Amino acid sequence: MADKDVQLMAHLMRRAGFGVSRETLDELVEKSYNETVDHLLEMIGHPTRLTDNLIRRYHPEYSGMMGNQSAGANWMYRMVSTDAPLREKVGLMWHGIFATGYSKLANGKVLHDQIRMFERHGMGSFENLLIELSKDPAMIVWLDNSENHRGSVNENYGRELLELFSMGVGNYSEHDVKEAARAFTGWTIGNTEYMTLKSARDSVWPYGRLSFHFEYKEDDHDNGEKEFLDHKGNLNGEDIVAIICGQPATAAFLSRHMYSFFVADEPPVPEWPYKPPRDEDAIAALSKVYFESDYNITEMLRFLFKSDFFKSEQARYQRVKSPAELMAGVLRLTEEFDRPKIDMNPTHLQATFMGQWLLNPPSVEGWHWGPEWIDSGALVERVNFASERLGNLDSPGVRTMIDRIATDNPSELTPEGLVEGALDVLSLTDVSEKTQSALIEFAEAQLSEMNRSSDSESKSRQHIANVLRLVGATPEFQRA
Amino acid sequence: MTIAERKPSLVVIQLSGGNDAMNTVVPYTDGIYHDSRKAIHLTDETVIDLNGTLGLNPSMGPMKELWDAGKLAIVNGVGYPRPNRSHFRSMDIWHTAESDHIADSGWLGRTIRELDPDHENVITGINFGRGLPRALHAKGVPVASVGNLETYGLMPDIADQMTRDMAVDVFARMYGPDDTRDAVLQAIGETGMGAYLGADILRSAPANYSSSIEYEADIPIAQALRDISQVLLANLGTRVFYTQHAGYDTHAGELENHAKLWHELSTAVNDFMADLEEHGRGDDAVIMIFSEFGRRIKDNGSGTDHGSGGVTFVIGNPVKGGMYGEYPSLELSEQLEGDMRFNNDFRGIYATVLDQWMGINPQAVLDKNYEQFDMIRR
Numbered sequence: 001m002a003d004k005d006v007q008l009m010a011h012l013m014r015r016a017g018f019g020v021s022r023e024t025l026d027e028l029v030e031k032s033y034n035e036t037v038d039h040l041l042e043m044i045g046h047p048t049r050l051t052d053n054l055i056r057r058y059h060p061e062y063s064g065m066m067g068n069q070s071a072g073a074n075w076m077y078r079m080v081s082t083d084a085p086l087r088e089k090v091g092l093m094w095h096g097i098f099a100t101g102y103s104k105l106a107n108g109k110v111l112h113d114q115i116r117m118f119e120r121h122g123m124g125s126f127e128n129l130l131i132e133l134s135k136d137p138a139m140i141v142w143l144d145n146s147e148n149h150r151g152s153v154n155e156n157y158g159r160e161l162l163e164l165f166s167m168g169v170g171n172y173s174e175h176d177v178k179e180a181a182r183a184f185t186g187w188t189i190g191n192t193e194y195m196t197l198k199s200a201r202d203s204v205w206p207y208g209r210l211s212f213h214f215e216y217k218e219d220d221h222d223n224g225e226k227e228f229l230d231h232k233g234n235l236n237g238e239d240i241v242a243i244i245c246g247q248p249a250t251a252a253f254l255s256r257h258m259y260s261f262f263v264a265d266e267p268p269v270p271e272w273p274y275k276p277p278r279d280e281d282a283i284a285a286l287s288k289v290y291f292e293s294d295y296n297i298t299e300m301l302r303f304l305f306k307s308d309f310f311k312s313e314q315a316r317y318q319r320v321k322s323p324a325e326l327m328a329g330v331l332r333l334t335e336e337f338d339r340p341k342i343d344m345n346p347t348h349l350q351a352t353f354m355g356q357w358l359l360n361p362p363s364v365e366g367w368h369w370g371p372e373w374i375d376s377g378a379l380v381e382r383v384n385f386a387s388e389r390l391g392n393l394d395s396p397g398v399r400t401m402i403d404r405i406a407t408d409n410p411s412e413l414t415p416e417g418l419v420e421g422a423l424d425v426l427s428l429t430d431v432s433e434k435t436q437s438a439l440i441e442f443a444e445a446q447l448s449e450m451n452r453s454s455d456s457e458s459k460s461r462q463h464i465a466n467v468l469r470l471v472g473a474t475p476e477f478q479r480a
Numbered sequence: 481m482t483i484a485e486r487k488p489s490l491v492v493i494q495l496s497g498g499n500d501a502m503n504t505v506v507p508y509t510d511g512i513y514h515d516s517r518k519a520i521h522l523t524d525e526t527v528i529d530l531n532g533t534l535g536l537n538p539s540m541g542p543m544k545e546l547w548d549a550g551k552l553a554i555v556n557g558v559g560y561p562r563p564n565r566s567h568f569r570s571m572d573i574w575h576t577a578e579s580d581h582i583a584d585s586g587w588l589g590r591t592i593r594e595l596d597p598d599h600e601n602v603i604t605g606i607n608f609g610r611g612l613p614r615a616l617h618a619k620g621v622p623v624a625s626v627g628n629l630e631t632y633g634l635m636p637d638i639a640d641q642m643t644r645d646m647a648v649d650v651f652a653r654m655y656g657p658d659d660t661r662d663a664v665l666q667a668i669g670e671t672g673m674g675a676y677l678g679a680d681i682l683r684s685a686p687a688n689y690s691s692s693i694e695y696e697a698d699i700p701i702a703q704a705l706r707d708i709s710q711v712l713l714a715n716l717g718t719r720v721f722y723t724q725h726a727g728y729d730t731h732a733g734e735l736e737n738h739a740k741l742w743h744e745l746s747t748a749v750n751d752f753m754a755d756l757e758e759h760g761r762g763d764d765a766v767i768m769i770f771s772e773f774g775r776r777i778k779d780n781g782s783g784t785d786h787g788s789g790g791v792t793f794v795i796g797n798p799v800k801g802g803m804y805g806e807y808p809s810l811e812l813s814e815q816l817e818g819d820m821r822f823n824n825d826f827r828g829i830y831a832t833v834l835d836q837w838m839g840i841n842p843q844a845v846l847d848k849n850y851e852q853f854d855m856i857r858r
Contacts, residue, residue: 068568101582102568103566103568103569103572103582104566104568104569104582106566106567106568106569265664320664320668349610349611352611353610353611353612353625355612360568362582362584362614362617363582363583363584364582365584368619370664371664371667371668372619374667374668374671375612375621375622375623375671376602376622376623376624376671376674376675376678377607377611377612377623377624377625377675378612379668379671379672379675380624380625380633380634380675380679381610381611381625383634383635383651383672384634384635384636384637387634387635387637387638387647388635388637391637391638432658432660432661432665433660434653434654434656434658434660435654438650438653438654439650439654441650442646442647442650445646446643466638466643466647469635469638469647470647470650470651473634473635473647473651473654474654475654475655475661475665475668475669475672476665478668479664479665
């Protein structure tokens with residue numbers, strides 16, 4: 001992958017999506033880089049992918065989201081099959097920031113609905129997104145806003161809205177937390193008592209799960225005067241969100257999240273007050289776009305992808321793939337799930353084994369990303385998953401990759417050429433010398449094995465697939 | 481690899497789904513039991529009597545042998561304040577030992593950190609199953625997760641053994657120390673070497689194992705306990721073992737299903753104890769068996785729905801067998817929304833095992849002090 005344009009395009013597609021096949025990359029570089037960015041953003045509005053109708057037809061359990069993994073498996077289908085991958089990536093970003101989990105809700109349907117809400121509102125105005133989030137039934141139950149009453153305030157949502165969802169610690173007072181919570185009294189779910197009881201009594205039986213819905217209860221809302229970040233008045237939830245969105249702290253917080261998710265891993269949020277961003281200029285530039293565009297997420301992303309700090313070689317491979325990103329990336333290349341298959345159930349479970357149970361983050365802080373994705377148990381799962389999938393000749397995408405590497409005459413392959421080809425199709429341009437030499441040695445053994453015996457064609461292709469496996473097992477493949 | 485000194489080990493078995501405490505340790509002399517459990521009641525004649533008022537499920541014969549030998553401690557009425565009847569939330573509470581807010585590290589992860597603060601042994605804690613239960617998770621603490629000990633390791637799907645060996649060698653080379661890499665890749669490299677070494681160490685366990693005990697074939701819990709025995713007997717320095725036995729969510733067909741589960745589990749635990757005994761290692765391990773909650777006092781016509789108030793077993797040669805904790809009253813006025821009330825906080829059992837058996841200050845793991853039982857011989 002020598003060509004600089006190809007490398008840049010591959011970088012964009014790893015970040016704005018889950019990576020693409022080498023063939024697609026060749027097509028993409030025919031157009032200009034900026035056009036491609038615009039096209040990716042444009043696609044978000046009208047994605048083509050496996051429809052819910054189709055998924056449900058083959059997997060009835062996904063309709064009611066009855067199993068605790070159903071909503072996550074459904075999402076994995078969408079990540080793997082969509083032609084608007086940026087939409088799913090942005091969904092993953094919001095899911096990581098506004099982390100809401102099955103462990104408390106015991107209801108896959110409302111979590112599924114929340115991710116759909118991110119798809120509808122996650123690319124427009126951040127102010128609108130925070131209002132939708134405040135009305136999101138899963139969020140209301142997750143952070144106890146259903147327990148937040150006039151005269152009996154529950155601060156959970158008010159606090160996390162400021163601390164984890166918008167401004168970050170150190171930018172508001174305890175008094176602001178209380179006043180924000182008061183402003184959100186009466187923002188609850190319909191039929192609260194029954195629904196809360198229902199969520200505490202999980203059941204896997206049919207009809208065990210009902211969708212919550214938002215309800216504003218005027219008579220439970222505190223209409224008294226409130227003081228919040230230098231504003232005074234009978235503030236309601238919308239007012240709080242509007243004030244929050246006008247804060248420079250919010251712009252910086254959101255920009256740092258976007259930078260971390262799309263450009264290069266920042267430390268986990270709890271460390272932010274103590275560690276400056278990797279690139280303060282980038283955060284300042286993104287914050288500027290935030291205000292100039294009326295808090296528009298699409299415009300921030302457009303600016304980000306076209307910026308020098310994103311396109312720079314310094315930003316390449318500076319993100320550890322989350323389990324969902326790793327899996328979706330591999331499965332899109334192998335093309336196993338071009339249609340619904342029962343195998344998505346066990347396949348999707350592997351993200352859980354790697355430490356990311358989709359729709360069930362460990363706490364409201366979400367997952368700790370970056371190097372923290374990789375503990376020894378998770379690494380074994382990641383390596384074994386990639387190895388198994390990339391080594392499977394039954395998958396059409398694997399056969400395509402091998403065809404590209406081996407061209408017409410496999411017997412003329414050199415170990416160096418084989419490794420280079422395998423790195424190329426798996427979108428790895430830069431591996432350390434140590435990795436490179438180990439791979440070449442392995443390729444040499446596979447080639448001599450292949451040439452020594454008069455194996456069937458499929459067996460000789462397996463030797464090439466084995467090199468693909470090993471590239472999927474490299475330390476470098478863990479990053480995008 | 482030097483042979484690790486023999487140190488106390490803890491084996492935790494999680495019964496997933498909510499074990500029905502009332503049909504496990506049965507208050508069979510209480511009329512309310514029989515009135516409440518019309519569809520799934522166990523008769524006086526079949527229950528295995530323990531002390532004149534309580535008896536074991538008839539399927540638990542092998543467990544009764546451990547009771548008779550004074551190795552089985554039964555803690556009744558176990559739970560935590562404001563019981564949650566969702567599997568996931570309640571299991572989370574047991575895993576993190578934190579009932580008031582959502583916590584992200586597990587009590588056994590914190591235990592492993594206490595046992596091996598410098599990460600000298602990458603297999604101080606092992607989960608036998610896929611994916612790490614939250615109980616074992618703590619930031620920076622390495623824990624191996626072993627689906628099947630025979631095939632455990634890197635790239636098990638490579639069928640040809642020679643190719644796999646070569647691939648694993650190449651893996652070790654790629655993950656070896658390399659100071660030309662940036663900090664993140666170096667950290668990933670270290671983790672990879674930990675995984676590689678852990679797998680390599682564990683590979684020796686089945687090879688060196690022989691036993692006259694025949695664990696039941698094709699029964700996952702029996703195979704998991706056999707794997708645990710193999711690792712324990714190999715003296716690899718593992719101190720915390722974890723595994724699960726699933727299927728306890730007995731909303732329907734409870735009599736049959738529940739009996740089958742407890743037959744499998746009792747037999748496997750009895751075999752495991754005999755296996756350790758045969759190798760002169762019976763004094764080295766304590767087993768704890770728990771579930772996320774108990775079930776409703778009244779049955780639903782074929783099974784039972786989610787409830788509160790559970791039962792926990794602690795088993796081993798070092799354990800002072802017997803009944804601990806009062807059995808909750810079934811009187812209507814004493815019930816909690818149709819469930820048994822808890823009268824023993826589960827963290828008291830954790831504290832007992834940590835302090836009296838593992839020799840760890842329980843406050844370092846549980847944050848607070850909990851009342852302990854006098855349960856371990858010293």
